[in-house]
Amino acid sequence: MEAQARAVNTLYQDLGNLMAPSFFHEGRRVPEVASLHSEEDLAFLQEYFFLVLFRSLLESLGAGPDRLALYAELNFCIKGTITAADNIFDDQSKSLLPLKQAPGPRFLSILQLMSFERLIRRSCDRAVEKGVMGSAHTPIILRGLLDRMAEIGALEGSEEGGVAHIPTPARMVERVHQVRGGALFSLAFVAPAVLEEGAVGEAVREAEPAVARLGTAFQIVDDLTDFEFDLGRKSHNLLVSQIHHHGSAQERAALEEFWGGKPVPEGVVEGLFRTSARAVLQRAYEEADASFLRLGELGFWFPRGLSREVVHAIVGLDGVSRMDALASADA
Numbered sequence: 001m002e003a004q005a006r007a008v009n010t011l012y013q014d015l016g017n018l019m020a021p022s023f024f025h026e027g028r029r030v031p032e033v034a035s036l037h038s039e040e041d042l043a044f045l046q047e048y049f050f051l052v053l054f055r056s057l058l059e060s061l062g063a064g065p066d067r068l069a070l071y072a073e074l075n076f077c078i079k080g081t082i083t084a085a086d087n088i089f090d091d092q093s094k095s096l097l098p099l100k101q102a103p104g105p106r107f108l109s110i111l112q113l114m115s116f117e118r119l120i121r122r123s124c125d126r127a128v129e130k131g132v133m134g135s136a137h138t139p140i141i142l143r144g145l146l147d148r149m150a151e152i153g154a155l156e157g158s159e160e161g162g163v164a165h166i167p168t169p170a171r172m173v174e175r176v177h178q179v180r181g182g183a184l185f186s187l188a189f190v191a192p193a194v195l196e197e198g199a200v201g202e203a204v205r206e207a208e209p210a211v212a213r214l215g216t217a218f219q220i221v222d223d224l225t226d227f228e229f230d231l232g233r234k235s236h237n238l239l240v241s242q243i244h245h246h247g248s249a250q251e252r253a254a255l256e257e258f259w260g261g262k263p264v265p266e267g268v269v270e271g272l273f274r275t276s277a278r279a280v281l282q283r284a285y286e287e288a289d290a291s292f293l294r295l296g297e298l299g300f301w302f303p304r305g306l307s308r309e310v311v312h313a314i315v316g317l318d319g320v321s322r323m324d325a326l327a328s329a330d331a
Contacts, residue, residue: 001045004052005030007072012098014122015115023111025098049313050218051075053302054188054211060300061207062200063192070127071191077120078145078187082152084112089156090229120145133195144190148183155179162234166244173216173283176236181219182212203298210294217287218314224277224284224326225319228264238283239269242276251276270325281326284311 008030016024030044045052055072063071080096087094093105097115102108124138155176167175189208196204223230223238230237243255254272258264269277288311292304308327315323 001041001048001052003068004048004055004072004076005044007069008048008076011073011076011119011123014119015097018115018118018122023099025100048076048079050185051079051188054185056302057207057211057295057300058188058192058204061196061203061298063196063204066127066130066132067192067195070123070132071188073123073126074120074141074145074191075188077116077123078149080112081116081120081149082184082187084109084116085149085153085156087112089160137194140194141191144194145187148187148190152179152183159233159235163236166241167236168245169238169241169280169283172236172238172241173220177216177219177223177238178212181215181217181222183215185215185218186212207295207298207300210291210298213287213294214291214310217284217291217311220280220284220287221311221314221319221323224269224280225315225322227269227273227277231258231264234259239273239277239280242280243273246279247273247276270322274326277326281311281323 012030051072054075055068058071059068076096083094083096086092087109088106091105093101093108095108095112097112099108099111099115102111120142121138124133124141127133128135128138166172186208189204189211192204193201193208220238227237227239231240240255240259243251247255251273254268258268285308288307289304292300292302292307292310295302296304312323312327
């Protein structure tokens with residue numbers, strides 16, 4: 001956590017050299033994370049849990065401290081870029097940078113995208129200056145990141161006008177969740193796959209598919225929390241697919257009405273669609289368990305027995321009640 005906080009603060013300082021002070025939100029900073037005892041530290045862990053996890057994994061695989069610092073910076077830039085892009089798709093205004101709220105949320109997201117483009121290049125330049133990597137590595141890493149982000153973005157773009165066809169759950173996981181979630185998490189391995197060699201490089205290549213499976217689990221759970229939002233805009237959602245192809249007659253009839261525009265009542269996922277929702281949750285459990293099983297085989301310290309807790313934590317504070325309701329029968 002401390003290392004990730006240092007990386008974020010380094011990029012905050014970089015941003016201060018790239019933009020005029022008038023654009024900044026005074027007082028916003030990343031905490032000096034030294035323990036898990038304060039609300040501020042816990043908030044940092046909640047926001048950057050997967051970045052901390054990725055760094056810890058790469059350290060356990062043998063990456064050195066200088067490269068770990070680079071990876072932590074790049075992963076922050078990746079997270080920020082994806083967040084800003086999602087804002088534009090979803091009409092939101094989340095920000096990982098200490099920027100003032102702009103009059104228009106789209107402008108704030110565009111400003112973030114421009115900022116992260118410069119910050120990620122600055123991280124690469126700093127690594128070259130320190131001898132962490134060669135100058136020839138920079139275009140390879142940047143190309144790899146852009147190619148994968150474009151792949152994810154193409155999927156998002158294909159849903160802008162809604163989807164007319166609902167694939168089977170298996171097909172949707174393969175074509176949607178392994179891209180939107182799996183490829184998303186794999187972005188953390190673009191630079192290590194280029195820079196790490198020998199036994200470390202081999203371990204990185206073996207770990208990447210396991211991390212992709214964790215990303216798939218992340219996206220599956222996200223579908224449970226975003227069911228109403230996805231249904232409203234008719235985008236791909238695994239719970240919709242599960243109900244459409246395998247749900248009870250009552251579930252399918254209700255889904256057809258909601259798909260046609262009928263307002264979705266509160267608590268429908270935990271209530272009427274509970275059986276299908278729990279089948280979707282079970283798929284997330286399986287993906288996460290397989291991920292941590294493989295990472296454990298590679299020597300990662302994170303206990304496989306906590307895989308379900310990670311799945312539950314993925315939803316964030318807003319989805320806790322829904323996850324508790326769906327998981328309650330597991331006790």
